[in-house]
Amino acid sequence: MTSGTSFDRDKLAKIHDHLHSHLPPEPALRVKALESLLVERGLVATETLDAWVEAYSEDIGPKRGAQVVARAWLDADFKARLMEDAAQAITEFGFEGKATGDLKAVENTDDQHNVVVCTLCSCYPFSLLGLSPAWYKASAYRARVVREPRKVLEEFGVSLGDDVAVRVWDSTAELRYLVVPQRPAGTEGWSQEQLAALVTRNSMIGTDRDLEVK
Amino acid sequence: MSNCNIPREFGPEDALAPDxxxxxxxxxxxxxxxxxxxxxxxxxxxxxxxxxxxxxxDADESAGRADTEETYYEAALRALERLLDGAEIVASGDLKTRRDTWERAYLATPHGAPVELTAGEK
Known part of the structure; x- marks a missing residue:
């Protein structure tokens, strides 16, 4: 073995070590910096952030919204409260969230379909539906659903007849929307749990309409 | 009616897809x-x-950057940094200094050991 080879081997070993060092990617390093400064200044607590991440990774998702919809189908009084003041009504489940802000429920009928977007950024009722899907945040959806809602809905598999009007609701930081889909036929006598299992995330955003009875 | 011939950017939710x-x-x-x-x-x-x-x-879109989850969260991070700097909660200079301190700490810490900052580094 020549000394030149040995030098190269050392150099390669160093490069290898560097590549495998546990230096996080650049944005992760910036987040780490931000978090540590905010914690030191008493503006956030590490435990609060950890609990938030755990809740949104494990517990908080569209099953919450589905419970609300199923209850509205079964309980006319609850439905009246939901349509009157949705932010207040979901406190009955403990599903309220500051970032969900004020909430408005909009109901699909035989002659009206509702679909929700945030044209500004990605406002979404997180505490009720969990994290928004990637397409909801994509500029293609944000721009197109306002311009050509029927065409976008068609791509999602929702074909609307000419007799069904489409209303597009643009979310803001202060006001977000929950679509209440129509209860499918053939579910008479079903429990809230059974009904909730039929309610898809997309149906509560409005990119799904006719729920399938399984 | 078949949707097969429609050029589409979106698709129906797949109920059978794994989480x-x-x-x-x-x-x-x-x-x-x-x-x-x-x-x-x-x-x-x-x-x-x-x-x-x-x-x-919007800045991402104007610059022609890809519209992905990664660029979304990068935009969210920039937004947070800009807001906190503007509100004088975390100045951008403080953030840069702290980022560099964390980088040095990561590079100086052996594999397997927790990366921490000493009081003097904060």
């Missing part, structure tokens, strides 16, 4: 956790957060 991981990277979750916590505690307003995030997303 995707909620967050692609840990830092994605942390950015949203920090933003949501600061909005909840009133340190930043929900409107300011939405507008700043929207502006960063």
């Amino acid at each position: 995707a991981p909620k967050f692609g990277e840990a830092w994605h979750a942390q950015v949203l956790a920090i933003a949501d916590t600061l909005v909840t505690s009133g340190q930043i307003s929900a409107t300011a957060w939405a507008e700043t995030l929207g502006a960063e997303r």
Whole structure:
């Protein structure tokens, strides 16, 4: 073995070590910096952030919204409260969230379909539906659903007849929307749990309409 | 009616698809956790957060950057940094210094050991 080879081997070993060092990617390093400064200044607590991440990774998702919809189908009084003041009504489940802000429920009928977007950024009722899907945040959806809602809905598999009007609701930081889909036929006598299992995330955003009875 | 011939950007929700991981990277979750916590505690307003995030997303689009989860969360991070700098909660200079300190700490810490900052480094 020549000394030149040995030098190269050392150099390669160093490069290898560097590549495998546990230096996080650049944005992760910036987040780490931000978090540590905010914690030191008493503006956030590490435990609060950890609990938030755990809740949104494990517990908080569209099953919450589905419970609300199923209850509205079964309980006319609850439905009246939901349509009157949705932010207040979901406190009955403990599903309220500051970032969900004020909430408005909009109901699909035989002659009206509702679909929700945030044209500004990605406002979404997180505490009720969990994290928004990637397409909801994509500029293609944000721009197109306002311009050509029927065409976008068609791509999602929702074909609307000419007799069904489409209303597009643009979310803001202060006001977000929950679509209440129509209860499918053939579910008479079903429990809230059974009904909730039929309610898809997309149906509560409005990119799904006719729920399938399984 | 068949949808097969429609050029489409979106598709129906696949009820049989396995649950995707909620967050692609840990830092994605942390950015949203920090933003949501600061909005909840009133340190930043929900409107300011939405507008700043929207502006960063528009900047991405104008610059022709790819529209992905990664660029979304990068925009969210920039929005958070800009808001906190503007509100004089965390100055951008402080952030840069702290970022560099963390980088040195990571590089100087052996594999397997927890990366920490000493009091003098903070």
